[in-house]
Amino acid sequence: MGIGAGAVDAGSPPARLLDSEAVLQEGVAALTRCDPVMARIVAAGAVPPLRKRPPGYEGLAGIIVAQQLSTASAGAIWNRLKCLLPVLTPESLAGAAEPDLKAAGLSAPKIRTLRAVAEAVAAGSLPLDGLHALPADEAHRLMVAVRGIGxxxxxxxLLFCLGHPDAFPAGDLALQEAARLADGLDARPSAPALTARAELWRPWRGVAAKVLWAYYRVAKARDAAPVSS
Structure with a gap:
């Protein structure tokens, strides 16, 4: 793996939330200073968009609903769910009838997860509104303690709804493939290997993920481009 010059400002305060283009670019600049691989792929066009989703229960529910589905299928189910529950909160979901949720297109496992999240929020064990203030690893631990949240x-x-600058979904296949391409590896790194690689990028691992996703798009566009004669 390509290893950079050193971790990003290890002794500095935690990075700020990714709530503006300025903060995103601050993170990109920090990464390019500490890791030559990051500097190279950013120079090659891996410029990430800010991209945020709504936070809170509805934002998390949207991610759960869309898992392992095509964009079209997820959108259709989400629209039916929002027609059933225009105000989607832990309370409204908990009070919804099982047959109605299934009629909207939700599978039994996803209904269980949405209910488990609603219960955890109501009990205070999953403080969705306060996760942004916690270190990424602690916020991650609280979330995966809820049944159904992987x-x-x-x-x-954490990354897209809260803008947590250090969240890093190492199990994402596109992220692993981008890391393989960036580091010139023969095979995609495993989630543990990519997690270890990402230690260099703290406290901007979330920005590193965005850069790698952008590089994945650049690489795919390059591979799809017609060869001139």
Missing amino acids: PWTADVY
Whole structure:
């Protein structure tokens, strides 16, 4: 793996939330200073968009609903769910009838997860409104303690809904493939290997993920481009 010059400002305060383009670019600049691989792929066009989703219960529910579905299927189910529950809160979901949720297109496992999240929020064991103030690892631990929330779901929520600058979904296949391409590896790194690689990027691992996703798009576009004669 390509290893950079050193971790990003290890003794500095935690990075700020990714709530503006300025903060995102601050993170990108920090990564390019500490890791030559990051500097190279950013120079090659891996410029990430800010991209945020709504936070709170509704934002997390949207991620859960969309898991392992096509964009079209997820959108259709989400629209039916929002027609059933225009105000989607832990309370409204908990009070919804099982047959109605299934009629909206939700599978039994996803209904269980949405209910488990609603119960955890109501009990105070999952403080969705306060996760942004916690270190990424602690926020991640609280989320995956809820039945049905896996590591990928937790990190995607922390990164895209809360703008947590250090969330890193190492199990994401596109992220692993981008890391393989960036580091010139023969095979995609495993989630543990990519997690270890990402230690260099603290406290901007979330920005590193965005850069790698951007590089994945650049690489795919390059591979799809017609060869000139």
